[in-house]
Amino acid sequence: MGSLMDRAALREKPVETLTEDEARQELEQLAEEVARANRAYHTEDQPEISDADYDALRLRNTEIEARFPGLKRADSPSEQVGGAVAEGFSKVEHRVRMLSLANAFEDADVEDFDESIRKYLGLGGCAVSYTAEPKIDGLSLALRYENGNLIQAATRGDGSVGENVTTNARTVSDIPQRLEGAPGIIEVRGEVYMSHEDFAALNARQAESGGKIFANPRNAAAGSLRQLDANITRQRPLKFFAYGWGELSDPLGSTQADAIDRLRMLGFQTNPLTEICVGIGEMLDHYRLIERQRATLGYDIDGVVYKVNDLGLQARLGFRSTTPRWAIAHKFPAELAWTRLERIEIQVGRTGALSPVARLTPVTVGGVVVSNATLHNEDYIAGRDSKGNEIRGGKDIREGDWVQVYRAGDVIPKVADVDLSKRLEGAKPYVFPTTCPECGSDAIREEGDAVRRCSGGIICPAQAVEKLKHFVSRAAFDIEGLGAKQVEAFYFDDQLPIREPADIFTLATRDSDNLSKLKNRDGWGEKSATNLFAAIEEKRAIPLHRLIFALGIRHVGESASKLLATHYGSWEAFEAAMTGASVGEGPEWEDLLSVDGVGAVMAESVITTFHQEAERASIDRLVRELDVQQAEQRGAVDSPLAGKTVVFTGTLEKMTRAEAKARAEALGAKVSGSVSAKTDLLVAGPGAGSKAKKAADLGVETIDEDGWIALIGQE
Ligand code: IVH
DSSP: OOOHHHHHHHHHSOGGGOOHHHHHHHHHHHHHHHHHHHIIIIISSOOOSOHHHHHHHHHHHHHHHHHOGGGOOTTOGGGSGGGOOGGGSOEEEOSSOOOOOOEEOSHHHHHHHHHHHHHHHTOTTOOOEEEEEEEESSEEEEEEEETTEEEEEEEOTTSSEEEBOHHHHTTOTTSOSBOSSOOSEEEEEEEEEOOHHHHHHHHHHHHHHTOOOOSSHHHHHHHHHTOSSHHHHHTSOOEEEEEEEEEESSOSOSBHHHHHHHHHHTTOOOOTTOEEEEHHHHHHHHHHHHHHHGGGSSSOEEEEEEEESBHHHHHHHOBOSSSBTTEEEEEOOOEEEEEEEEEEEEEEOTTOBEEEEEEEEEEEETTEEEEEEEOOSHHHHHTBOTTSOBSGGGOOOOTTOEEEEEEOTTSOOEEEEEOGGGOOTTOOOOOOOSBOTTTOOBEEEOTTOSSEEETTGGGOHHHHHHHHHHHTSTTTTOOTTOOHHHHHHHHTOSSSOOOSHHHHHTHHHHHHHOSSOGGGSTTOOHHHHHHHHHHHHHTSEEEHHHHHHHTTOTTOOHHHHHHHHHHHOSHHHHHHHHHHOBTTBHHHHHHHHTSTTOOHHHHHHHHHHHHOHHHHHHHHHHHHTOEEEOOOOTTOTTOTTTTOEEEEESOOSSSOHHHHHHHHHHTTOEEESSOOTTOOEEEEOTTOOHHHHHHHHHTOEEEOHHHHHHHHTOO
16 A cells, blocks of 8 residues: 555546556555544544545545446445445344244145144144234344343344344334333344335435435345444334244243234234134135235235244244244245346356356346346256156247246246247257356266256366355355455465365465465455455354355255254264265264254265265365364253153154154254164153163163153153
């Protein structure tokens, strides 16, 4: 960075006479100066420069960017609203996790949901009571009150850690600052949203003042709540519906409906379309009623949420890794629109999959502008499903076709249909490439696989870049200042390359060995480079589940990574087991499959990854750079079952096997199908046979169902 004199001299120069180099240098200075002024004003509450000078800096920045649009920086002040930078919120750890909901799309999915609940609880043909209410399309918020006072508001974030938006939440008139007669500790959860009317008026105001135009009410609500400057939030008309709770010092009622009534009496808005429905018929009737009213509600909803009404049953049903067993979201059918498919492009993903993407003439589908849609795979384009049966009546999809685009909720839009009467003359069937468009390697489609994959592995730049993007993504390493854009730039950087995850952690050392330092590069300054190195350093200590997820193993998503981490406990144990495992046989294979939620396909994928030489070497190089933290054993705190291996045999009369297994796992136990020397406890119901005998021979402690119920503390 130049001296103060240089800076002043530059600032004097009319924008029209700046050279490109000078412009670049000045934009960097401006970004730093504005960021510093923001920090002084917002964080330290000690402004260093006058408002007029601050405005002048921003104006100069905008003028230079207007003349040199290509030089606009990722951290440009013109991208920041009211001086706000996104990383400005403090973090809040949720004491009770904020989960999401499983989805149902068809009536049959709702029937399955009801049936699985009756089965899990062993209720046979008895009808279950549910509440049914609109699913509000906004963003969830947790409001914590202590002794009646609102003390904290937090967004959902990743479910475990959210953002502290207390000051902003206080500006929302639907959110009471004080509650009379509430439990000493109560965390109320619900949805922040914006009405259609307020959304339209906000966008009109924004258009007038040259501000940001929001794509839909949900984005407007999110953008408004996540403002660093609460005065901006205050001017945005946000609303709030309460539909649930987190931590409570006293229960709110014995049913979902009573608890929601109680929240209403405490001063919250609750949705007037909430109904109690007994059995599947009433649930679907209420869904239809809400669907008919959807257009006239004045706010966006995207489905109906059913929740088991009895809170005792909710507690028994509990949770899967990321969703409750006692609730489901029944989504409304997708939105449709027709447009032109301009061309088909092939993207190569981190596992080498060649994915066809439709580039469309932009079209609005349910309030969102769509210009890309997925075409799934080559069979889908050709008009076949993976078994070779016709879809769309066998119609194929060609470049230039008039196509129907389908969007359901947050799901990636897809091309659903094609209008043959509008097909252009001379349009040719699409020929799917058999080589990778990125690295030229053969793209191979294995028997039984719908997807064609690049065989280039590590040599394919597209795969490597996608792997790196995944590695730094939010649920993986989440390194501040190292996002998708930056890893891509580093991948192609010759002086300071990041070609594989391990390279991230040697970046600082390599930079200090280099003559051309990162801080002197385009888009980087002293501060941003130092910050990046510090952010990387901070992530050397990484929780095991994040590391497993970050490896980007096919079929291993976020929740599977958590299951694996909890099961194996440490990287050493996981790595040793995967190294020793063979696909389809042996104790390591059996043990891997015993994890609830791990099937043969996933197990094979993990083992294969650990046995591929290049892949394995890359993992080893990475792990040498890290300090991998042990996974917390589930329910480790004061549970008599923590870390124990339990086997069930015979008939259980008071709960189903599924429930018994889930309860045992929730208390930190591992449930196994067979008795061995490793078994700690056998729960034997009537009719127990060889397993009980084997347990007796091995001296394994054996209890009956009543003993089991007493052990897990359920009356
Ligand atoms: S209940 C344990 N009820 O939908 C999860 N959620 O996909 C309890 N949402 O994150 C959520 N309206 O932001 C619930 N009436 C409603 C809802 C609702 C909207 C949102 C919520 C949640 C997401 C789950």
